[in-house]
Amino acid sequence: MLTKEVRGKLVDIVGGENVKDSQQDLIVYSYDSTPDYQAIPDAVIKPRNKQDVSEIVKVCNSHGVPIVPRGSGTNLCAGTTPLEGGIVMIFNHMSEILEIDDENLTITVQPGVITLDLIEAAEAKGLFYPPDPGSMKISTIAGNILECSGGLRGLKYGVTRDYVIGLEFVMPNGDIVKTGGKLAKDVAGYDLTRLMVGSEGTLGIITEATLKLIPIPETKKTMLALYDSLEAAGNTVSKIIANRIIPATLEFLDQPTIQVVEDFAKIGLPTEAGAVLLIEQDGPAEVVERDIEKIAEICRETNAISVQIASTPEEGAALTAARRTALSALARMKPTTILEDATVPRSKIAEMVRAIEKIAKENDVQICTFGHAGDGNLHPTCMTDARDKEEMKRVEKSFEEIFKKAIELGGTITGEHGVGVMKSPYLSWKVGETGVDAMFAIKQAFDPNNIMNPGKIFAKDTRKRVVVEK
Amino acid sequence: MSVTTDMKRNEQIKKDFKEKMDYDELLNCMRCGFCLPSCPTYIETKGNEAASPRGRIALMKAVVDGKMEPDEDFEAQLSLCLGCRACEPACPSGVKYGHLLEQALDILQTKKKYSPPVKMFRSLIFNQLFPHQSRMRGLNGLLWFYQNSGVQKVARATKMTGIVGKHLSTMERVLPSIASPKQLKNRPSHVEAEGVVKKKVAFFSGCLMDTMFMETNDSTLYLLKKANCDVVIPQTQNCCGALHAHSGEMDTAKELAKKNIVAFEEGEFDHIVSNAGGCGAVLVDYGHILKDEPKWKQRAEAFSAKVKDISEILLDVGLPEMELDPQIITYQDSCHLRNVQGTFSAPRKLLQSIKGTQFMEMKDADQCCGSAGTYNIIEQEMSMQILDHKMAKVDEVKAATIVTANPGCLLQMKLGVEREGKQKTMKAVHIVDLLAEAVKYKEKQLQKV
Ligand SMILES: Cc1cc2nc3c(=O)[nH]c(=O)nc-3n(C[C@H](O)[C@H](O)[C@H](O)COP(=O)(O)OP(=O)(O)OC[C@H]3O[C@@H](n4cnc5c(N)ncnc54)[C@H](O)[C@@H]3O)c2cc1C
Ligand code: SF4
Numbered sequence: 001m002l003t004k005e006v007r008g009k010l011v012d013i014v015g016g017e018n019v020k021d022s023q024q025d026l027i028v029y030s031y032d033s034t035p036d037y038q039a040i041p042d043a044v045i046k047p048r049n050k051q052d053v054s055e056i057v058k059v060c061n062s063h064g065v066p067i068v069p070r071g072s073g074t075n076l077c078a079g080t081t082p083l084e085g086g087i088v089m090i091f092n093h094m095s096e097i098l099e100i101d102d103e104n105l106t107i108t109v110q111p112g113v114i115t116l117d118l119i120e121a122a123e124a125k126g127l128f129y130p131p132d133p134g135s136m137k138i139s140t141i142a143g144n145i146l147e148c149s150g151g152l153r154g155l156k157y158g159v160t161r162d163y164v165i166g167l168e169f170v171m172p173n174g175d176i177v178k179t180g181g182k183l184a185k186d187v188a189g190y191d192l193t194r195l196m197v198g199s200e201g202t203l204g205i206i207t208e209a210t211l212k213l214i215p216i217p218e219t220k221k222t223m224l225a226l227y228d229s230l231e232a233a234g235n236t237v238s239k240i241i242a243n244r245i246i247p248a249t250l251e252f253l254d255q256p257t258i259q260v261v262e263d264f265a266k267i268g269l270p271t272e273a274g275a276v277l278l279i280e281q282d283g284p285a286e287v288v289e290r291d292i293e294k295i296a297e298i299c300r301e302t303n304a305i306s307v308q309i310a311s312t313p314e315e316g317a318a319l320t321a322a323r324r325t326a327l328s329a330l331a332r333m334k335p336t337t338i339l340e341d342a343t344v345p346r347s348k349i350a351e352m353v354r355a356i357e358k359i360a361k362e363n364d365v366q367i368c369t370f371g372h373a374g375d376g377n378l379h380p381t382c383m384t385d386a387r388d389k390e391e392m393k394r395v396e397k398s399f400e401e402i403f404k405k406a407i408e409l410g411g412t413i414t415g416e417h418g419v420g421v422m423k424s425p426y427l428s429w430k431v432g433e434t435g436v437d438a439m440f441a442i443k444q445a446f447d448p449n450n451i452m453n454p455g456k457i458f459a460k461d462t463r464k465r466v467v468v469e470k
Numbered sequence: 471m472s473v474t475t476d477m478k479r480n481e482q483i484k485k486d487f488k489e490k491m492d493y494d495e496l497l498n499c500m501r502c503g504f505c506l507p508s509c510p511t512y513i514e515t516k517g518n519e520a521a522s523p524r525g526r527i528a529l530m531k532a533v534v535d536g537k538m539e540p541d542e543d544f545e546a547q548l549s550l551c552l553g554c555r556a557c558e559p560a561c562p563s564g565v566k567y568g569h570l571l572e573q574a575l576d577i578l579q580t581k582k583k584y585s586p587p588v589k590m591f592r593s594l595i596f597n598q599l600f601p602h603q604s605r606m607r608g609l610n611g612l613l614w615f616y617q618n619s620g621v622q623k624v625a626r627a628t629k630m631t632g633i634v635g636k637h638l639s640t641m642e643r644v645l646p647s648i649a650s651p652k653q654l655k656n657r658p659s660h661v662e663a664e665g666v667v668k669k670k671v672a673f674f675s676g677c678l679m680d681t682m683f684m685e686t687n688d689s690t691l692y693l694l695k696k697a698n699c700d701v702v703i704p705q706t707q708n709c710c711g712a713l714h715a716h717s718g719e720m721d722t723a724k725e726l727a728k729k730n731i732v733a734f735e736e737g738e739f740d741h742i743v744s745n746a747g748g749c750g751a752v753l754v755d756y757g758h759i760l761k762d763e764p765k766w767k768q769r770a771e772a773f774s775a776k777v778k779d780i781s782e783i784l785l786d787v788g789l790p791e792m793e794l795d796p797q798i799i800t801y802q803d804s805c806h807l808r809n810v811q812g813t814f815s816a817p818r819k820l821l822q823s824i825k826g827t828q829f830m831e832m833k834d835a836d837q838c839c840g841s842a843g844t845y846n847i848i849e850q851e852m853s854m855q856i857l858d859h860k861m862a863k864v865d866e867v868k869a870a871t872i873v874t875a876n877p878g879c880l881l882q883m884k885l886g887v888e889r890e891g892k893q894k895t896m897k898a899v900h901i902v903d904l905l906a907e908a909v910k911y912k913e914k915q916l917q918k919v
């Protein structure tokens with residue numbers, strides 16, 4: 001519980017209506033989309049502007065109260081679970097699109113703007129904001145920035161990081177800092193913009209962001225290629241890229257995933273196929289036409305059972321929309337769905353898929369795999385039941401082996417979902433002890449009192465992975 | 471209520487939550503949040519997680535887990551839920567939110583100590599009035615409901631004050647003209663197809679529909695006849711139980727379900743036709759309502775499998791040509807018809823086939839209008855906020871005719887027209903009434919020629 005003094009000070013800043021601490025408020029901000037993590041905060045606070053944020057941070061800093069900034073709570077690394085209590089800060093009052101600048105091709109937004117609203121606002125002006133995470137209907141732009149989210153168009157267009165060109169953030173001491181701007185070039189000092197991107201709310205609070213937009217591609221075409229196995233699909237992926245074609249989207253789903261997605265979306269997906277690749281190309285009509293034909297040819301050469309090209313844009317959109325539901329749809333199979341985010345160099349995708357299948361078999365756990373194949377970003381997803389402690393041990397072991405294999409192949413423990421609590425014990429596996437030390441030095445310089453989202457990224461002890469309930 | 475009885479009630483509720491809530495279904499929610507953008511109360515509260523499906527499920531789970539007391543806030547939050555179930559088709563994980571809500575309300579209801587006037591009111595509505603078709607006819611349902619002075623007492627006893635009076639009198643103004651007792655007595659039991667029989671159907675007439683909305687039922691029978699359907703109307707049927715199931719009166723809902731199952735087991739027909747989205751959604755759910763009664767489960771499922779909305783049947787068998795004076799028509803989905811029965815394109819297709827008119831889809835037509843059974847009386851503030859936003863969408867497409875597929879929605883949309891003071895230029899109608907008018911209009915035209 002907050003002390004009377006702290007609570008009083010917070011109320012003075014934002015008003016009583018913006019400090020919430022009823023039982024109900026605390027419960028509904030105690031979780032995010034990460035399975036099996038829950039921790040009750042002491043209060044929920046809704047700042048109205050950056051001055052509010054700055055004042056709140058000052059109070060928390062001097063009283064050692066943790067702050068957990070939260071967007072829509074869709075992260076998958078327990079990034080907004082308030083493990084050490086404190087206040088959850090939400091941005092319902094700071095969710096406006098401030099400006100679309102069509103001379104500089106930028107958009108400036110407040111942190112609480114929903115990703116899809118931003119994308120649609122840009123499109124209404126003939127402009128394009130490519131990062132489109134599966135959760136874009138719900139996720140906030142700040143959440144995207146702080147996790148450096150990727151999307152279905154990542155292969156060709158990159159991830160959130162590649163579009164953030166300016167930020168305004170509040171430091172843990174209350175200072176307001178502005179970085180970057182509507183600039184194509186800017187080397188004035190350290191690149192704080194990049195540092196903040198993917199910092200998971202551990203360094204400061206974003207209060208405004210300027211993002212780069214690009215012209216909207218003229219046309220796009222979508223196709224599905226069907227395979228006997230995920231491995232065969234993996235081979236196609238490597239081949240397409242080796243042929244110097246970069247499709248906008250190159251996603252894959254295995255058979256159980258196709259099945260559950262079809263159960264939900266009912267758009268006639270081939271549920272009997274062992275795996276499918278969902279491929280999309282965009283750009284000028286001739287280029288799209290040529291690329292799609294070439295890709296279809298490669299698919300057939302690499303043992304696709306069949307290749308289907310969507311006949312209308314609506315049909316294509318239905319396919320990509322269905323793909324976005326994969327994770328949630330898998331959740332219908334078992335009480336607990338734990339998803340991982342291992343990423344390997346593209347050329348290693350088939351090998352990684354093979355390893356995952358083997359690991360699942362050896363540990364006798366059910367793992368389905370889908371993901372951003374073109375990015376080498378796999379989402380092996382385990383269907384289990386958190387109440388079955390024995391099985392949970394095997395699940396944990398499987399994921400450890402998957403991480404190990406990914407790193408062996410030159411990959412990483414997380415491609416886009418962030419470290420949070422989930423992957424903190426493994427961070428040093430990827431970046432080494434010296435890497436963790438360097439990161440920790442930055443954390444200490446920014447946040448000496450450790451009030452910003454404590455317990456995230458840096459593990460108390462390494463290696464031991466916690467999936468059981470807190 | 472004294473402190474000790476209060477505590478006792480709390481303990482009992484917690485125990486019941488542990489024992490009766492479907493924990494697997496609660497766990498089935500993986501908290502992805504895909505349902506948030508489709509939830510009207512989440513939108514209207516500008517993103518209050520507690521007023522979202524994900525939040526409400528988390529609250530129910532917290533009570534089961536012993537992490538939270540089922541306090542007043544908790545009950546208020548469940549009461550604020552429209553029960554529109556827009557969160558269900560949006561959920562990739564297939565969480566049956568409606569069933570969870572029903573279970574929770576049922577527990578809270580049976581443990582509820584109402585103040586004497588509210589208790590009397592509930593008993594009248596749920597036990598004395600709706601289950602008895604004859605009384606519905608005699609008292610003429612809702613009209614009594616609104617006009618009886620008891621309602622005002624209840625309004626004062628609960629938190630509704632001030633604007634309630636005004637709201638109720640507007641509500642009275644939008645009620646349909648009431649059929650005479652004599653008309654009500656002479657309801658048909660069989661209607662023959664006009665030409666060669668294409669389908670045999672049974673008609674679920676509904677307690678409200680066959681009293682207050684008798685004209686709409688007549689239109690339904692007229693259209694079925696024109697579409698060459700042979701119609702039987704089993705005389706022992708009664709109220710579907712929707713109001714009971716959604717207000718935590720589960721036992722009465724079960725009794726009503728059984729009576730209806732028996733009533734529709736005789737005679738040969740392909741479908742049971744319903745013309746009210748709210749009723750239909752409960753009729754297709756009888757299998758679930760009676761899932762714990764082995765003797766009834768199968769019969770209930772057989773019943774539910776036959777239920778179809780009138781618009782699906784009419785689209786399937788085909789209506790004669792339709793025409794109306796030029797006007798812009800828009801359609802407001804009935805939540806339960808859309809989200810539970812999955813019917814949304816049939817009514818639109820039928821409306822689009824009316825010559826002379828223009829169909830315009832309004833934005834967010836799939837979102838609840840705020841009527842939701844008794845919601846617009848109990849949660850009036852939220853209901854009116856939703857309605858006003860809805861009317862803004864109607865205005866955007868410049869519609870002169872708002873079509874609905876459920877009596878509650880119809881009254882609510884009529885209220886919306888009244889609130890905007892547009893009675894002269896805008897009307898709200900039930901889809902079958904408009905279709906019947908369009909069939910008759912065309913017939914007249916042909917006779918002239
Ligand atoms: C079904 C599903 C599909 C998904 N698909 C993808 C996908 O395709 N690609 C992908 O990359 N991710 C995906 N995710 C993960 C998740 O949606 C993303 O990480 C998303 O960016 C989180 O956004 P959010 O608004 O929910 O942020 P939250 O989860 O609320 O927060 C994320 C992080 O941002 C911090 N934060 C939020 N606001 C601020 C602020 N103003 N200042 C400082 N810190 C802040 C939080 O502390 C936290 O560390 C998916 C998740 C789900 C449930
Ligand atoms: S969409 Fe379904 S699984 Fe996701 S939060 Fe809502 S109810 Fe839960």
Ligand code: SF4
Nearest residue numbers: 509551552554555557
């Ligand atoms: S039933 Fe309607 S109001 Fe209730 S949680 Fe679902 S979408 Fe929201």
